[in-house]
Amino acid sequence: MKSPITGKEMQVRNEVTSLAFRKEEFEVVTHYYECEDSGERFSDDRLDELSIVQVHNQYREKYGIPFPEEIRRIREGYGISASKMSEILGLGANSYRLYESGEVPSVAIGRLIMSIRNPATFVQQVTASVHFLTDKEIKKLTLAAENRNMEFVAEKVFPSRLNGYRQPDFAKIAGMITFFQVLWKITLFKTKLNKLLFYADFNAYRLTGYSITGLEYRAIQFGPVPAQFQKMYVDLSQRGQISIEEQYFGNGAYGDEIKACTSFDKALFSDTELKVLEFVAQQYGKLATDDIVNLSHEETGWYENSEQKSLINYRYAFELNQGISYNS
Incomplete structure (x- = not known):
């Protein structure tokens, strides 16, 4: 967005502030464009909507209101x-x-x-x-x-700030694997795939206030990973959505390669989610596993939670080092 004062392109800044909803105050990360020359602040519908979504999500979470x-x-x-x-x-x-x-x-x-x-x-x-x-x-x-009555069991996982205010969606997880592995020809071993999923979910939240998959992420030694990623991949394999092939690297080292078993269904994703997937594939897809792990170690969400191996609040999405542009 260009400054209406100088005509120069403005940068997006953010700050923590409080917004009211139904006579209650909620702490959110608000975003705005700042004119460097004048110091004036400006906004647009997308940035305003991001603040509103954060407030509404916290209100739903607080009172147990369904999404x-x-x-x-x-x-x-x-x-x-x-x-x-x-x-x-x-x-x-x-x-x-x-x-x-x-x-x-x-x-x-x-x-x-x-x-x-x-x-x-x-x-x-x-x-x-x-x-x-x-x-x-x-x-x-x-x-x-x-x-x-035979199948309608109450969900065990409720939308919260730890899963990006979505419930886990295996179809989308499988679709993302297909997107990276089939469409972008990225070789996917678990460690690298875990980082691609993390960056996709957190960049989606950065733009919309929602994750793509509904996964929780934990900060462990090798960077952020889906909280139950081993079980997740087994479940996807049993559903016939992926295959897991053990590869030998030499010197006694093995790794599990993940391959998609389904075609890509574009209809599963919104236009914004597709832009996020493209961004992540371009930004991180060709990186070596060690490189993407090292980058993930520089993320605030990882190093502030790694000592306790805690779950990572999606609010850290607004602090990504190389997050997707709000103009995307």
Whole structure:
């Protein structure tokens, strides 16, 4: 963005500040453009939205309010339209659709939506709606709940600042592996792949306030890694989404090479997420494993958590040494 005063390109700065939402204050990292000559600050819709997302995410996390993706998944689990779900829950005609689109529900409504993850509770809501549902609709929804009762287990992982406010998404993880290995021809051993995933997730959060995969990252000796990466790769292999091939390097050294077993599905990712993946592939894809490990050791998120091998708060995304530009 160019300064309206001097016409020169401005740099993006950030600072920690407090923003109010529903009569509460939340600490966020706000971003702004600064004109070096005049010292004036400017913003745009993208930077303003990033601040708002941070506030909303903290509010949802604090009060246990479901996130948009979870709200959508709950509805889709019962095979019902957003407008019909609004009716059944006694909400406004378009309310459920708005919540799926990002509007933050009240604490009471958020907890109501969370409660119907339990199929028995959903059936109770359907039963209470017999005055406007047809017998056919009641039978269909009750059957959907009965079928869902076998698989609709409450999520163990909730969106938080440690997973980028998303739940783990194996389809996206597999898609990212395909992107790096097949589209960009990057040889992927676990140590290097762990860093590529970290940089992709944290750069996505840097731009949007959300990770791509919903993974948590831990600061260990060889840099940031998905918290349960060994289990993750085994699960992906058992799903048939990747293969794990042991390679011998000589001198008694072995390593696991990860190869994709699925084609790349562009539809899984937003335009911003695709730009982030391209940035990470260009920035880090051709680096040797030792080089990318050394770079990760320079990240604030790693060295402030490495001694205790702690999980890394995604807020460190705003401190990446070579983070993606906000103009991307």
